[in-house]
Amino acid sequence: MIVCCVQILLLMQTLCGFYASSSPYRIYDMIPQGICKMRRIPLLDNLLTQSDPIQLSSSERGAIFRQSWNSSTFKRFSDCKFYLQAPTHMGLYLSISKVQLRKNSRGNCIDNVVVKKSSDKKYQFCDMPDDGETKVFSDDRGWMRVTVNLDTTLALSTLEDTLEVQFIVTVKRKCNEIGYLPCEKDEDDSCISKSFFGDGFVNCPECVDEEGCFNDSEQVLILNPSNVFLSAIISLFATMLVFGACLWCVYRHRRCIATCNSNHSAGMAHSNRENLESVPASDQIQVELHTSSANFVQPTAPIDDDKDLPPAYDSLFPVAPVGR
Template identity: 80%
Template sequence: MIFWYIQILLLFQILCGINTSNIPYRIYDMIPQGICKMHRIPLLDNLLTPSDPVQLPSPETGAIFRQSWNSSTFKKFYDCKFYLQAPAHMGLYLSVSKLQLRKNSRGHCIDNVVVKKSNDKKYQFCEIEDVNEVKVFSDDRGWMRVTVNLDSKLALPTLEDTLEVQFIVTVKRKCKDFGYLPCEKDEDDSCISKSFFGDGFFNCPECVDEEGCVIDSEQVLILNPSNVFLSALISLFLTMLFFGGCLWCVYRHRRCITACNSNHIAASNQNNRENRTSVHTSDQIQVELHTTAATFVQPSAPPDDDKDLPPAYDSLFPVTPVGR
C-alpha cells in the first residue's frame, strides 16, 4: 500500500513538472531579479546597473515582468529598467496588462512608465482606467527599453495602498510556418505562437488573442532627451566655432585694422584742416569784397561854389581903426 502511494506521488510530481515546463512564459519578478535599482550615487548607476537585454529565446516563449510595492518597500527603489531583445529578424509585442501608479490632483503623473522603441520614440503614461484596458506596443526590429520611475520621496496616501505593474512580452515573426496565428490583419510579420491565444494574457494589439479587451489608443509621445541635448550641444559648438573664427580673423588682421584706423584718422584730420582753411579763405574774400565795395561807393557832395556860405565875420562887424 505504501509502495503504491509513493508511485502515485512520484507520478503526480512528474505531471506537475510537465505542466510547469509547458507554461509559455518566463516570469521576472523585478526586485528579486535585480531589475529595480536601489538608491545609490547617481554617477555609479551606469556602472552598477546591467545593460544587457533580456533575450527571448524563441517565438514560443514569452516573458512576464511584474512587481508590486507597498508603503515601505517602494522607498528603497527609485526606478526599474530592463531591455528586451527578440531573436534575429523577429519583432516584439509589449502589452501593459496591469498598471497602478500615482497621479496628483492636477492629473499629472507622480510615477510613470516610459517605453522606448528601436526608432528612439518614447511613450510615457501612468495609469490604466479600465480593468480590461491594455496598452500594446509593437517594434519590428525587436528591441525595446522599459523604465518604471518611482517618486520614492513622496509617501503613499495610506499604509494599505500599493503600486503595481505587469508587462507581457511576446515575439512576433513571419506567418509562414504551422502553429502561428496573426495578431494584425494584412501584416505578414505579426504572427505569434497559437499557444498564446486564449491563455488569459493580452498579447496582440487588437486583442484578437483574447476576448473582452479594450484598446488604449491614446499614448503620449515624449521627446527624446538625448536628442534634445545633442541638438543643444551641436548648436553651442557651432556658436563657439563662429565666434572663435571671428576672433581669429580680428587677431590675424589686427595690423591692417590698426593701419586702416590710422589712415582714417589722418584723413579725417586732413579734411578738418582743409575745411578750416577754406572757411578762413572765404572769410578773407568776404572782407576784401566788402572793403572794395566801400572804396567805390562814396557819398557825393556838391562843389564848394554851389554852397550858400554864411557871410564873413568881418563884413558883419567891421573894425574901425583906432585914432579916427
C-alpha cells in the same frame, strides 16, 4: 507514513515542473530576480551596472514581467530597467496589461513607465487609458527597453497604498508556418503562436487574440525632458563658443581690417576720379553762376527819344539885365 509524504511531495514537484514547462509564459518577478536594484545612487547604478538583454529564445513562449511595491519595498528599491531581445529576424510585441502608479493633483505623472524602441523613440505613461484598453507596442527589429521610474523622494500616502505594473512580451514572426496566427491584417511578420490566443492575456494590437477589447491602442510620442535640457545646454555652449571665436578673430586681425578698410576707401576714391576723367567733356554737366556787380544797373524801361520835354526855366522866367 513518511514514505507516503515523500511520494506526495515528489508528485507535486513533478506536476509543478510539468505546468511550468507547458506554460506559454515565463514569469519574471522584478525585485526577486534583480531587475529592480537596491536603492543606492541611481546615477552610479546606471553607469556602472548595465543589464544584459533578456533573450526570448522561442516564438512559442512569452514572458510576463510583474512587480508591486508597498511602503517597505518602495523605500528599499530604486528604479527598474530591463532590455528585451527577440530571436534573429523576429520582432516583439509588448503589451502593458497593468499600470498603477501615482499622479499629482494636476494629473501629471509622479512615477512613470518609459518604453524605448529600437528606433530610439520613447513613450511615457503612468496609468491605463480611461476606457480600459491595453497599450501594445511593436518593434520589428526585436529590441526594446522598459524602465519603471519611481520618485522615491515622495513617500506613499498610507501604509496600505501599493504601486503595481505588469507587462506581457510576445515574439512575432513571419506567417509562413502552421500553428501561427496573424495579429495585424496585411502584415506578413505579425504572427504569434496559437497558444497565445484566448489565454486571458492581450498579446496583439487591438486585442485580436482576445475578446472584449475593441479600441485601437494609441502610442503617444513624448520628448524626454532631460534630453531636451541637455540639447539646450549643448546648443548654448556651442553658440557661445562660435561667438567667442568670432570675437577672437576680429580682435586678432583688427589691424588688417583697419588697413583693408582704408585701402578700400582710397581705391573707391581713385576709381571715382578715373571714372570722372574718362567721361567726355560734352557729356559733363556745366553750371554757370551769374555774379552780380554793384556798378551794373539794369534799366527799368527804355528811353523814349521822341517824347516832348518841358520848357527850360530860363525861357519861362527871363532875368532882366542889371542897370536898367
